[in-house]
Amino acid sequence: MSIALLFIIPIVLSVASPFGFRLLGKNWSKLVSFFILIMAGLVILLLDLASIGSPQTLSFDWIPRLGLSVTLRADSFGLFMALIITVIGAGVFSYTSEYMGDDPRTGTITGWLLLFMASMLGVVLADNIVLLFVSWELTSISSYILIGTNNHDPKARAGAKTALLVTSIGGLSLLGAIVLLGVATGVWNLSEMPAIHNHPWAASIFILVCLAAFSKSAQWPFCFWLPGAMAAPTPISAYLHSATMVKAGVFLLARMHPILSEHAAWTPVLVFFSAASMIVVIISIPKATDLKSLLAHSTVGALALMVCLIGIGTPYALNAMTVFLLAHACYKAPLFLVAGSIDHAVHNRDINALGGLAKKMPYTMLSACIAGISMAGIPPMLGFAAKEMILEAGLSYAPWLITLITILATAFVMVACCVVLIPAFGKNSCLVEKAHESPWSMLAPMLLIGIIGLACGLRLEMIENHLVSPAVISLGVKPAGLGLWHGFTLYLALSSLAVLAGWLAYTQRQALYKIIPVLPSGAVIHEVIWNTVLSFGRSLTQIIQNGSLTSYLGTTIIVTCALIFYAWVQVDAPVRPSLVQKITLAELSAGLLIMASSLATAFARKRLPAIAGLGAMGMGMTLFFIVSQAPDLALTQFLVEILSVVLLVVAFRHLPDFVGEPIKIQSGRLIISALTGLTMMVLTLVALSTEYGDRVSLWYGLNALRQGHGANVVNVILVDFRALDTLGEITVLSIAALGVGVLMGGLKQIKTKKEPT
């Protein structure tokens, strides 16, 4: 039940959000924040239950016919994530209330954020893999909408679109992965899933899982979408794009670790791609000038470290990953919030323009310092403990190159940290005058979350016993001891070296800027693919939909003829007209008249011969009907023909004469026409060669006089047996007549009205 509350509360609040905001104004977000804190308390209760080995589960049928059920399972690792989601969520909602102020969009933004929170909790607590996928996609969609909050800004729209495209590649891959997993194992619950590294599908599943995780967690080559997503309002960046959603990929890999990690490709692939991401980060960080995009790059680096640790896959590395995940959430979210506060106060995020804000915004800058020290990995923060463990885990993995890259990445995170502190302690800028301290509801989250990071560092054994150890046990590995101070070890030396290198790089960053080459980033590749797809679509449209009726018609006719011929060949229908009658002179002359007049109509060079040809054809038809024993048809055709010619004569005065093009350039049309003629000829012969069974017409012949009381069977069919059809026909005729009347008559009115003006 308590698990259900974790979902019921945010969803109910989400639906109520637009109304709540209208009712309470910006206090609504504060109220929401309070509710989320209650949820965090609930998570802690569940954690206690899970750590004594009885995780809460909740299961009910969703689509029983497909064997789908909603299965939630609150194990320690999921709850560890849920705790981060709720605690930082509470801070972010409190922050949003003042950051957005009375902006009318706040109600909807809060609603989407709550929905995002519910779906993110779904990702971390889902046991059923289909539910995991659905929640995963929901986070992508809410992320798309939240990035595009400022939808009047083309940059925000582009960033949102890129994020959606990239993460939906991941979503589709995840769908493939879970279907393969489910079919391969026959189990749809993560907790019961066996290791499948020997299964023939293991490689495909692994590739798909990697695609999903890398795109969600912004690893190379998908790392470009995260900086673009920074167009979102800062609380959203802090929440989705540093603390929670981007960690979903890492979370997925951690969940897949017991299932797939024995596969031979696991370690090399994960380590390679995380190393590539770190290299991208090392290149990008010195160039970033926007505070938020700098933080985004360092987030990519941090996520790469986590992926690398999962790739190394030793129990110690997984311990290090868990501690680092916690430490990262505790320092990156406050730093984002600080960046938001600066943006809010002076409307500038360019690190070259900022400086000396410590005097005006002391508490903001204090939280920046607390978080920054943790980020740089200086004792006694949690970040320090995490970094020690990362280095130790990295060193235990043989290739020294990886260790080197890890140290470099840590060093550059240090650079980022120094740069982040520029606004506080850099030289005074003209912006200082405008600066003002943020209200308490913005300050409290960033200070408190930062202080949590400090407290965790000081009370490591508590964190270890209640949070980290249960979490890694539920990942299936042994917990390793945490310690803030290991004595003067190699790792301490390396760690200090990284800090020193980082400081050096920071002071020399202008020189570094010149050395570092410009590499084609994933963004360029994305741009190229995107533009190619668009231009391909455009040129395809131009070929298919070229605006020429003639070519549409020609294509349709050719395809139809080809299909008829294909069907003819497939069915193997014989062409043996079985009922060859003797040729009578009357019939022959009628046929020849029809043929000749249709040819005359088609190839006439002037209006009048064409119309005369059509008239002659009508007469030919009439003649043919007479000689073929069809007096009613002949009569109707004769009357209709007279009417047609009258209509034509009325209209043709107003229609411009046509001068047909020379036959030479019409060869294409001639070929299409000839093809049609041939097809229809074959079709007629096939129809004539077919033996029919009982004819419907016999019934009409038998019953015309008895039931319809008429001797003319054709007439009886029309006005008695099929009278409703005839009524429909009359309706069509009257509608057409009305149309003709409006089209012709309306014109006269215009002419008379136009004359006076």
Add this chain to the structure above:
Amino acid sequence: MEIIMSIVIGVCYACAVFLLLQKRLLQIVLGIALLGHSTNLLIFVASGLHGNSVPIIQNGLKELPLIAVDPLPQALILTAIVIGLALFGFSLALAYRCVAVLGHDDIDQITHTDTLDDPISKVDSKVS
């Protein structure tokens, strides 16, 4: 006879399609009429050219003799002729109107629908 009629039908269809593929509205309208004729002919011939008397029950008989021509295709074609007339008249009126408003009947130049500034819509608003 059937073979000769098949050839006639083929030629009629070819001519109809040839006209439909032209660029002038009048030719296209003529093509539609020709297509109607061809199809009527096709239905008529396809039902078989056997039968020696008209589908009318003679005095003194209770039912149609088997040697009579099939009445059902004739009923169908009769409907088709009338509908064909409606279609022909309407397309002709449309072509007429089109030329009156646009001043030409080249279908390749009629590439977009009317907008509020187009003469067609202006005309309509005046009429109403």
